[in-house]
Amino acid sequence: MGKSRIQSAKRPVRNARGVQKRFSRSESPSARLGLIGRDLAERAPRISARRLLPVLVASLAVALGLAALRLEVLRLRYALGDAAMAEQRLVEEERDLMAQHRRLRDPVRLAREAQSLGFVRPETLIVLPKSAAPPATPTALAAASFVDLGRRKQP
Structure with a gap:
């Protein structure tokens, strides 16, 4: 029997480097058009090391940048927590100082303290009338005496 004239799809041919070619060059154009038995999915092109190295370096730099950013965020969170605790302590201290200030200015307590130290109410009060002229400094x-010196006539 002779060869049949039915054309079947040929398997891809590998070259010396092991890279597959889609079709052998010996195929006729009509055989190239036959789609029966052929894989129609696109084959991923091989990426060379020259193209891959800059991508790897850039991704490493981005990863290091993200790690540094995360550490900075953690540091800032701890600093914020410390500042919030310090603020809370200061608010409590302010509250205590305000209570102490009010206690020290209490008129009843001041009268008792003055009486224990021997202070008494004055017997006489001198009331000065309010004048229109401001008090002399x-x-x-x-300045007024200097002006008067210039106006005096000498005998």
Whole structure:
């Protein structure tokens, strides 16, 4: 028997490096068009090391950057917690100081303290009337006397 004229799909041919070629060059154009028995999925192209190295370096740099960013976020969270605790202590201290301030300014307590130290109410009060002129300061008195010196006539 002779060869049949039915064309079957040929398997891909491997070259010296082991890379598969889709079809052998010896196939006729009509055999290339036959889709029966052929894998129609696109084959992923091989990525060379020259193209892969910059991608790996960039991804490593991004990963290190993300790790540093995460550490910085953790550091800031701890600092924020410490600051919140310090603020709480200061609020409590302010509350205690305000209570102490009110206690020290209590008029009843001040009267008892003054009486225990021997203070008494004054017997006489001197009331000064309010004048329209402002009170004289030493600077104002010195300036007025200097002006008067220039106006005096000498005999």
